[in-house]
Amino acid sequence: MTDGADDAVFDIAIIGGGAGGVLTAIHALRLARTPARIVLVEPSPVLAQGVAYATRHAEHLLNVPARGMSAFDDRPGDFVDFLAAGAAERDALAGRYAERRRYADYLRTRLEQARQASAATLRVVQDRAAGLGFADDGSIELELHGGASLRARGAVLAIGNTPRPLPARGAGALPASRLLAAWDYDAIKGIDHDADVCVVGSGLSMADALMSLADNGHRGELHVLSRHALLPMAHAATPDSADFDIEPLLAMGLRGRVRALRGHAHGGARNGLPWQAAMERLRPHGQALWQSLPSGEQRRFLRHVVRHWDVHRHRIAPQVHARIEGLRESGQLRVHRGRLRHVIAQGNCVRMGWQQRDGSLREFDVDVLVNATGVELRAQTMRNALLDGLLGHGHARPGPHGIGVDTAPDGRVLDAGGRAQPRLYALGSLRIGSLWESIAVPELRGQAEAAARALLGQGKE
Numbered sequence: 001m002t003d004g005a006d007d008a009v010f011d012i013a014i015i016g017g018g019a020g021g022v023l024t025a026i027h028a029l030r031l032a033r034t035p036a037r038i039v040l041v042e043p044s045p046v047l048a049q050g051v052a053y054a055t056r057h058a059e060h061l062l063n064v065p066a067r068g069m070s071a072f073d074d075r076p077g078d079f080v081d082f083l084a085a086g087a088a089e090r091d092a093l094a095g096r097y098a099e100r101r102r103y104a105d106y107l108r109t110r111l112e113q114a115r116q117a118s119a120a121t122l123r124v125v126q127d128r129a130a131g132l133g134f135a136d137d138g139s140i141e142l143e144l145h146g147g148a149s150l151r152a153r154g155a156v157l158a159i160g161n162t163p164r165p166l167p168a169r170g171a172g173a174l175p176a177s178r179l180l181a182a183w184d185y186d187a188i189k190g191i192d193h194d195a196d197v198c199v200v201g202s203g204l205s206m207a208d209a210l211m212s213l214a215d216n217g218h219r220g221e222l223h224v225l226s227r228h229a230l231l232p233m234a235h236a237a238t239p240d241s242a243d244f245d246i247e248p249l250l251a252m253g254l255r256g257r258v259r260a261l262r263g264h265a266h267g268g269a270r271n272g273l274p275w276q277a278a279m280e281r282l283r284p285h286g287q288a289l290w291q292s293l294p295s296g297e298q299r300r301f302l303r304h305v306v307r308h309w310d311v312h313r314h315r316i317a318p319q320v321h322a323r324i325e326g327l328r329e330s331g332q333l334r335v336h337r338g339r340l341r342h343v344i345a346q347g348n349c350v351r352m353g354w355q356q357r358d359g360s361l362r363e364f365d366v367d368v369l370v371n372a373t374g375v376e377l378r379a380q381t382m383r384n385a386l387l388d389g390l391l392g393h394g395h396a397r398p399g400p401h402g403i404g405v406d407t408a409p410d411g412r413v414l415d416a417g418g419r420a421q422p423r424l425y426a427l428g429s430l431r432i433g434s435l436w437e438s439i440a441v442p443e444l445r446g447q448a449e450a451a452a453r454a455l456l457g458q459g460k461e
């Protein structure tokens with residue numbers, strides 16, 4: 001693999017080398033029956049990390065048991081095989097929550113193996129795609145940030161997640177040592193043990209930050225501030241799925257679905273099933289559930305239900321949950337409900353002002369703020385020059401509700417007029433508006449394989 005661009009035309013350009021881009025490369029290499037030329041463009045020197053798998057720290061676990069993380073639909077046990085030293089370990093490992101850093105190792109290993117066994121070649125270019133246009137013959141021209149350019153017959157946008165800036169007046173003026181991104185895993189690990197820390201946002205990245213602090217033996221006060229004060233729930237000890245019919249749900253409006261789902265959870269409980277079993281039943285139908293909701297109902301979901309959905313759907317390992325509960329019970333961690341309004345450096349502290357539910361403003365001082373407010377969903381706020389150019393030139397249009405980009409059911413990007421670009425695909429978080437359920441590994445690997453197949457001109461076997 002080499003750095004630098006190339007004059008020849010590639011068959012496939014993969015833009016982004018996080019989990020989604022690497023999965024696409026693995027599938028393209030595996031599927032290729034001819035010496036196809038594949039190029040992967042990624043600014044980071046290390047592939048398969050993105051924001052999720054860049055952590056080097058053992059306390060950051062996958063949010064899904066190992067059995068759910070294979071790169072291949074047709075070999076569901078592949079990640080477990082990678083982790084297991086021998087057959088005796090397999091069963092136990094399948095239900096465990098592996099360290100997230102092991103997942104990046106896994107993808108890089110499978111990429112290298114696919115490369116060695118492939119009829120195709122892979123070139124990795126360490127750069128950022130800054131613009132994408134179309135030549136007269138329909139081929140794709142990619143401009144790279146470093147000034148080079150390359151051409152490809154088809155491309156896959158796998159540009160993933162853009163962290164959201166802290167939504168508070170004054171955030172831009174805080175010293176870097178006082179405002180840390182939750183995804184700056186090493187910086188979180190380096191927080192002084194006696195510092196008073198407030199994590200803003202209460203999703204999965206909040207859990208990561210608290211795990212690092214707890215692992216460090218943190219002694220200072222811990223606060224979590226979020227608009228809903230809802231924290232991720234735990235996976236059940238067993239992977240049971242309830243057994244109810246999905247079809248009636250698809251025909252209901254949002255309110256009916258929420259009521260029916262509660263009923264199924266309670267019904268399951270009477271039969272000894274945890275409430276998580278009802279969510280497990282929905283899991284493979286997430287896209288159908290979203291797409292069968294009328295647009296107005298989707299908007300209501302985004303406004304009123306999404307946070308409740310997230311804490312039930314995006315669950316954490318039971319041991320992570322127990323540790324957070326332990327911090328709460330000991331009084332070291334306090335969870336506040338409110339909206340952060342402003343932050344200002346005050347001597348060695350940060351004064352944060354936040355609005356409580358009753359509208360009153362409350363202020364307190366901490367030593368360090370951690371921004372765990374998540375990712376930008378809207379294409380226009382992703383601050384990605386490539387995306388801005390695609391939208392600006394009408395090569396793409398924002399997805400439903402402005403989320404990501406609009407795509408056809410097969411993953412091709414729709415232009416401003418709603419026509420599918422013949423050979424430009426998107427995957428992962430860019431497709432959330434169209435699919436909702438689009439960022440976890442089972443969806444990523446399916447989308448990656450489908451795009452690779454289509455661009456290599458192969459139908460499903």
Ligand SMILES: Cc1cc2nc3c(=O)[nH]c(=O)nc-3n(C[C@H](O)[C@H](O)[C@H](O)COP(=O)(O)OP(=O)(O)OC[C@H]3O[C@@H](n4cnc5c(N)ncnc54)[C@H](O)[C@@H]3O)c2cc1C
Nearest residue numbers: 016018019020050051052062063129159160161428440441
């Ligand atoms: C903290 C966290 C934990 C998660 N845990 C799990 C889990 O346990 N199980 C699960 O199934 N899912 C999990 N997910 C969801 C999902 O698997 C990850 O989000 C996954 O990393 C998404 O991969 P991606 O390639 O789509 O995006 P990203 O990981 O964001 O990668 C995108 C890549 O594109 C590159 N890029 C961006 N713009 C350009 C450009 N213009 N040119 C070239 N390259 C560009 C970036 O540098 C980056 O490397 C988790 C997500 C997060 C955030």
